[in-house]
Amino acid sequence: MKTLVSAAALLAASLLAIPASAANLVLYTSQPNEDAQATVDGFMAANPDIKVDWVRDGTPKIMAKLQAEIQAGNPVADVLLIADVVTLERLKEDGKLLAYKSPEAANYDAALYDADGYYYSTKLITTGIMYNTSAAMKPTSWKDLAKPEAKGLVTMPSPLASGAALIHAQTLAAVPGLGWDFYKSLADNAAVASGGNGVVLKSVASGEKAYGVVVDYLPIREKAKGAPVEFVFPSEGVSAVTEPVGILASAKNVDAAKKFVDYVLSEKGQEGFLKLGYIPARNGMKLPAAFPARDTIKVLPVNAAEALANTDKDLKTFTDLFGSK
Amino acid sequence: MQGYVRAGSSQPVWLFPFIVSVVLFLSVLPLARLAIVGISAFANGGVMVVLSDPMVWSAVYYTIVTAIIGTIISLVIGCAFAYLLTLTDIPAKGPLSFFFVLPMMIPPQVTALAWVQMSGPSSPLLKALHIAPPMGSPQPLYSVAGIALLYGVQHAPLVYLALRAGLMTLPRDGVEAARLSGASSLRVFRDIILPLSLPGVIAGAAISFVSCTGNFGIPAILGIPASIFTLPTLIFSKFTAFTGRTFGDVALLSAIIALISVAGLAIQDRALRGRDYRVIGLSGATAAFELGGWKLIFTPLLWIVLFFMLAAPFFALVAGALVPAYGVPLTFKTMTFHAFEEILFRQAVTRTAFVNSLSLASGAAVGLLFITVLAAYALTRRKDMLSRVVSSLVEIPYSLPGIVMAVCFILVFAAPIPVLNVTLYGTVWIILIAYFSSFFAVSLKPVVSAFHQLDPALEEAARLSGAGFFRRLKDIIVPLIAPAAGASVILVFLIACNELTISALLWSAGTQTLGVAIYNLDDSGSSDLASALSVLVVFMVVAMMLLLELLAKHLPKGVVPWRS
Numbered sequence: 063m064k065t066l067v068s069a070a071a072l073l074a075a076s077l078l079a080i081p082a083s084a085a086n087l088v089l090y091t092s093q094p095n096e097d098a099q100a101t102v103d104g105f106m107a108a109n110p111d112i113k114v115d116w117v118r119d120g121t122p123k124i125m126a127k128l129q130a131e132i133q134a135g136n137p138v139a140d141v142l143l144i145a146d147v148v149t150l151e152r153l154k155e156d157g158k159l160l161a162y163k164s165p166e167a168a169n170y171d172a173a174l175y176d177a178d179g180y181y182y183s184t185k186l187i188t189t190g191i192m193y194n195t196s197a198a199m200k201p202t203s204w205k206d207l208a209k210p211e212a213k214g215l216v217t218m219p220s221p222l223a224s225g226a227a228l229i230h231a232q233t234l235a236a237v238p239g240l241g242w243d244f245y246k247s248l249a250d251n252a253a254v255a256s257g258g259n260g261v262v263l264k265s266v267a268s269g270e271k272a273y274g275v276v277v278d279y280l281p282i283r284e285k286a287k288g289a290p291v292e293f294v295f296p297s298e299g300v301s302a303v304t305e306p307v308g309i310l311a312s313a314k315n316v317d318a319a320k321k322f323v324d325y326v327l328s329e330k331g332q333e334g335f336l337k338l339g340y341i342p343a344r345n346g347m348k349l350p351a352a353f354p355a356r357d358t359i360k361v362l363p364v365n366a367a368e369a370l371a372n373t374d375k376d377l378k379t380f381t382d383l384f385g386s387k
Numbered sequence: 388m389q390g391y392v393r394a395g396s397s398q399p400v401w402l403f404p405f406i407v408s409v410v411l412f413l414s415v416l417p418l419a420r421l422a423i424v425g426i427s428a429f430a431n432g433g434v435m436v437v438l439s440d441p442m443v444w445s446a447v448y449y450t451i452v453t454a455i456i457g458t459i460i461s462l463v464i465g466c467a468f469a470y471l472l473t474l475t476d477i478p479a480k481g482p483l484s485f486f487f488v489l490p491m492m493i494p495p496q497v498t499a500l501a502w503v504q505m506s507g508p509s510s511p512l513l514k515a516l517h518i519a520p521p522m523g524s525p526q527p528l529y530s531v532a533g534i535a536l537l538y539g540v541q542h543a544p545l546v547y548l549a550l551r552a553g554l555m556t557l558p559r560d561g562v563e564a565a566r567l568s569g570a571s572s573l574r575v576f577r578d579i580i581l582p583l584s585l586p587g588v589i590a591g592a593a594i595s596f597v598s599c600t601g602n603f604g605i606p607a608i609l610g611i612p613a614s615i616f617t618l619p620t621l622i623f624s625k626f627t628a629f630t631g632r633t634f635g636d637v638a639l640l641s642a643i644i645a646l647i648s649v650a651g652l653a654i655q656d657r658a659l660r661g662r663d664y665r666v667i668g669l670s671g672a673t674a675a676f677e678l679g680g681w682k683l684i685f686t687p688l689l690w691i692v693l694f695f696m697l698a699a700p701f702f703a704l705v706a707g708a709l710v711p712a713y714g715v716p717l718t719f720k721t722m723t724f725h726a727f728e729e730i731l732f733r734q735a736v737t738r739t740a741f742v743n744s745l746s747l748a749s750g751a752a753v754g755l756l757f758i759t760v761l762a763a764y765a766l767t768r769r770k771d772m773l774s775r776v777v778s779s780l781v782e783i784p785y786s787l788p789g790i791v792m793a794v795c796f797i798l799v800f801a802a803p804i805p806v807l808n809v810t811l812y813g814t815v816w817i818i819l820i821a822y823f824s825s826f827f828a829v830s831l832k833p834v835v836s837a838f839h840q841l842d843p844a845l846e847e848a849a850r851l852s853g854a855g856f857f858r859r860l861k862d863i864i865v866p867l868i869a870p871a872a873g874a875s876v877i878l879v880f881l882i883a884c885n886e887l888t889i890s891a892l893l894w895s896a897g898t899q900t901l902g903v904a905i906y907n908l909d910d911s912g913s914s915d916l917a918s919a920l921s922v923l924v925v926f927m928v929v930a931m932m933l934l935l936e937l938l939a940k941h942l943p944k945g946v947v948p949w950r951s
Contacts, residue, residue, distance in 0.1 A: 095908060096913070099733055115897040116896065119911070130633070131813055134813065135802060135812075196522065256614075260913060261612075261910075261911075264713050265509065268511075269509055269519070284714075287711055287712035288712050288715050289713050
């Protein structure tokens with residue numbers, strides 16, 4: 063009996079430990095868990111008085127969570143660090159973002175941030191091809207994925223789960239000679255699209271599939287850890303997203319959010335990204351090891367305004383080909 | 388003096404109205420809100436949009452098909468274990484029973500994750516053993532059959548427990564009479580035990596079916612990669628692609644799940660009708676059969692089944708947590724504790740999830756206990772129609788799939804609460820309230836059975852000596868029902884700790900539960916981290932079950948589910 067009472071008292075005591083939901087700064091990000099934690103750790107080391115709560119999910123999913131919260135009248139997030147500027151451009155047009163002129167912007171190419179200060183690109187993430195080293199064919203171009211050798215062995219992230227994947231599809235769809243016909247030939251070759259980039263990495267590295275369309279840093283980093291994978295920048299070029307950061311107009315912790323923006327744009331924050339294996343967006347930064355020189359990477363252009371206008375149509379085209387996963 | 392004569396009037400006037408209002412808030416309000424949103428969707432034509440979506444019908448189809456096959460599998464495994472462990476003299480019944488019930492206590496997404504790690508071309512375990520299928524071969528579990536198989540494994544203990552409860556009360560004299568008349572063991576089984584235990588089998592099948600239709604963890608991990616959506620995962624994916632119509636759509640979808648569950652329960656009711664066997668005579672048919680030579684076949688068979696249900700997936704989970712990078716073969720040289728290090732010491736979400744799950748679970752368990760002691764008192768002392776209605780209202784949220792309750796509470800609390808102007812959506816409190824609603828019945832059951840065993844004379848004596856209600860509660864009632872109350876706390880705690888379905892829809896920044904953290908880690912491709920966290924959760928579950936096992940001898944019979 064006594065033990066039961068003390069057990070109950072113990073449980074009641076732990077009940078009091080229910081965390082207050084009023085944390086200092088809430089970050090919604092699409093970075094992988096380990097990277098998000100590293101970014102947050104770096105920020106908290108530089109700003110010990112600010113505590114950060116963060117949530118990680120693919121860009122489309124985290125935007126859905128945000129929309130649900132906005133509709134319920136209780137948006138929790140203060141600051142967003144997500145895949146692409148197109149998504150933030152849409153939020154800006156809807157009046158959901160807060161303008162902030164960061165002093166760090168002077169070190170960035172003007173094309174990499176919003177002139178009014180609504181969002182800032184933080185890094186360059188390209189999407190290319192990864193393959194398992196035991197795969198028979200070594201792909202060098204996008205079209206290789208449509209070859210018979212790759213039949214049933216190709217996987218790619220779904221634009222429903224990944225912001226980078228949506229931009230990638232919209233970029234390739236606009237390239238003469240590739241276009242949606244290329245995606246159709248992939249679908250005919252029994253390629254699958256499901257989940258985010260992390261799922262593609264796992265699937266190819268572990269040998270479930272042989273070839274994957276994936277963001278650069280994941281396979282390059284895993285290769286360094288000993289995983290049997292290679293990453294190639296296909297001859298036609300790669301698509302790119304810039305993982306921008308932006309503050310929500312409904313932010314409850316505006317000052318902390320501004321400090322977060324300054325931190326990720328600062329030299330220190332950018333070095334953190336570099337260490338994780340990303341190409342920093344800031345001028346004069348080095349490239350991560352195992353990347354070819356920046357000017358040899360051919361980045362395919364994407365028309366942001368068109369991409370924004372066509373998002374729903376493009377998503378439908380994609381899901382009609384590959385299903386909605 | 389009249390209070391002594393009229394049963395039920397020994398309780399304070401406020402007690403029953405208080406219980407009724409708690410039940411109205413936890414059971415009636417959320418379901419009424421769901422009904423209103425559903426009806427208004429009918430009115431503005433939104434229903435046609437939802438019902439004309441082929442995705443919805445394929446989800447209904449997959450929900451029913453996987454649930455039926457899963458129920459059949461759980462019946463086969465659950466019945467075999469129940470008959471063998473209850474009726475025969477098979478050795479090591481205690482450990483077998485403990486291990487067999489374990490899958491029920493493990494979160495379903497952990498089960499799914501472990502089985503995925505155990506099979507397919509990417510299995511670290513199969514690779515380490517050099518028996519992995521070649522590259523490009525499909526993962527066999529990402530299919531209807533895979534989902535149904537895991538439903539079967541996860542819910543077989545439910546069938547086992549339901550059937551076992553019936554078998555324990557089988558009349559021994561019927562079996563003995565048949566024996567004396569020269570009937571063979573097979574004949575006794577077929578003509579006496581099987582018919583008499585059929586209600587238990589039917590009840591087990593119904594519980595299993597309802598649990599399958601509401602399961603989220605298994606179809607989320609096995610079905611979504613293969614585009615096989617069941618209704619719970621379809622609701623979840625509607626939330627991850629939020630539009631203005633989402634609230635109305637998910638209200639309709641959860642109404643469909645509720646209808647399927649109710650249909651399952653109605654079929655059970657029909658099947659049970661006319662099978663109301665009142666058993667007289669000596670009950671407790673333990674070890675009615677001697678296995679003799681068959682022992683050599685059945686004993687290893689049960690342990691082999693358990694090995695594939697528990698040990699192999701667990702080893703696969705551990706292997707998945709120890710690989711240094713995806714695709715690197717696991718050997719003693721390559722294995723690394725990096726994933727455990729990352730989960731334990733770096734990922735803030737681990738701490739958040741443990742703190743949230745443990746405090747939500749203990750908050751729900753302890754908080755519910757205060758309500759259930761009062762509710763059980765009021766409901767057992769009062770035996771009128773109204774108290775029966777209240778009792779069944781308590782049962783409804785528990786028998787409905789968790790995702791339905793989650794949707795109900797989102798609808799109730801999506802908008803700020805009037806007058807107070809506080810929004811609960813996105814806070815930890817909405818999860819706690821949903822837990823209160825869903826697990827009220829779990830908490831109530833052991834306490835009610837303890838009250839039934841209580842002799843009212845004790846309390847009446849105290850009352851006659853002038854002790855007030857709270858004095859009687861403190862000095863007489865609580866000490867007597869304490870063991871059952873302890874069991875109620877632990878059961879709710881265990882279930883709430885492993886819960887994913889409710890919190891998957893209700894979590895937000897800083898309110899992730901363990902279930903959500905594991906699911907999100909796996910969903911983002913970090914299955915090594917997800918595996919490491921799962922291993923920790925499995926250890927926690929086993930520790931809590933062992934604690935309950937240690938408490939068992941102080942508890943009334945039947946409170947610890949897997950003990951006889």
